[in-house]
Structure formats: C-alpha cells, structure tokens
Amino acid sequence: MSAALPLVAKRPATGEEGEYAGPPTTVDTRLTMGHYYFFAALGASRGIIHDATLITGQARWQSEELQLCFEAPPDRVWFALRLAPELGQELPANSYALRSAAQPQAPVAVAYYYARQLAASSQAHAQLAQQLPFQQLTGHLTISVYHAQQQLLSGYYEVRFTRPPDPATGLTGLGCTLLLAGEFEHLAVTRAT
Numbered sequence: 001m002s003a004a005l006p007l008v009a010k011r012p013a014t015g016e017e018g019e020y021a022g023p024p025t026t027v028d029t030r031l032t033m034g035h036y037y038f039f040a041a042l043g044a045s046r047g048i049i050h051d052a053t054l055i056t057g058q059a060r061w062q063s064e065e066l067q068l069c070f071e072a073p074p075d076r077v078w079f080a081l082r083l084a085p086e087l088g089q090e091l092p093a094n095s096y097a098l099r100s101a102a103q104p105q106a107p108v109a110v111a112y113y114y115a116r117q118l119a120a121s122s123q124a125h126a127q128l129a130q131q132l133p134f135q136q137l138t139g140h141l142t143i144s145v146y147h148a149q150q151q152l153l154s155g156y157y158e159v160r161f162t163r164p165p166d167p168a169t170g171l172t173g174l175g176c177t178l179l180l181a182g183e184f185e186h187l188a189v190t191r192a193t
Contacts, residue, residue, distance in 0.1 A: 082109075
C-alpha cells in the first residue's frame with residue numbers, strides 16, 4: 001500500500017504557474033487500512049483491505065506527542081509519535097521509525113489490537129483485544145504533509161510483526177508474519193484540552 005507514496009512531503013497543487021495555492025480549504029478525509037498474515041509453517045496466508053466506509057481514524061496532539069488511531073473491525077492500530085520539545089507542535093514531513101527492542105529510542109510507539117470472537121453464539125459474542133509484543137516489529141509511520149493552519153495530516157504506515165501468535169485464533173508456533181498497512185489523507189488533528 002505504501003509503495004506508491006513518497007517518503008517526503010509533496011507540494012500541494014499550485015494556482016497560476018509557480019504560485020503556491022496553499023493547503024486545501026475544504027477536504028474529504030480518505031483512509032485505507034489492511035492486514036496480511038503469512039504462516040510459514042503452513043505455507044498459507046490471508047489478508048484483507050478494509051472497506052473505506054468502515055475505517056475510522058483519529059489524530060490528536062497530547063503535549064509533545066501526536067497520537068493516531070485507525071480502526072476497522074477486527075483491526076485497530078495506535079501510534080504515538082514523540083517529538084523533540086523544540087519542535088512544539090510543528091510536524092516535519094519525515095519517515096519515523098517504530099520503537100522496538102532493536103530501536104528502543106525510536107520516536108513512534110505502536111500497539112495493534114485484534115478483536116476475536118471467543119464464543120460462537122448468535123446471541124452473545126465476546127471479544128478479546130490482543131496487543132502484540134513490540135520486541136518483534138519493524139516499520140515506520142510516514143508524515144507526508146501537515147497543514148498546521150487547517151490542522152490536517154496526510155501520510156501512511158507499515159508495521160511488520162514477526163512470529164506473533166495468530167491474531168484470529170491465538171495459536172502460536174505457526175511462523176506467522178503479520179503486516180499492517182494504511183494511508184491517511186486530510187485527517188483532522190485535534191488538541192487535548
């Protein structure tokens with residue numbers, strides 16, 4: 001999903017030749033999100049790209065941290081981008097590494113939750129939110145454009161977990177690799193009060 005997007009900020013459309021038209025004044029938020037599982041031990045895979053109408057996204061400034069959350073059942077992924085205090089709430093276009101055992105000082109914390117059905121009853125369905133361990137992940141959160149005046153954010157993310165339990169069943173030892181990917185365009189950013 002993310003391969004089509006650049007790693008640096010794109011300049012928005014221009015008015016007359018050479019004249020910067022500025023950020024958009026009225027925009028629609030566009031979100032994409034999907035997951036892909038590969039099970040090396042079984043030689044099998046499964047994946048989904050969620051219907052855009054079912055995806056919700058939120059972005060919020062919390063002190064010197066930008067929190068992003070994207071959800072399309074059964075998936076939910078959450079990011080917290082820690083910024084240097086001198087930046088305040090400026091947000092440079094950049095690709096930010098995810099925090100992991102290999103990169104404990106990386107600026108982005110990530111959590112993934114998968115809601116799975118525990119009881120096969122037509123009357124009651126229990127769900128379990130499972131957070132996968134951060135030690136086994138790689139990836140990035142890329143900010144392509146941030147329009148500070150309109151508080152609009154665009155970018156994409158890719159998260160790869162190696163050897164987690166199968167999120168759908170909880171089974172371990174399947175050699176599972178889980179890839180999460182998504183894009184967001186013109187996502188409104190709110191501020192904590």
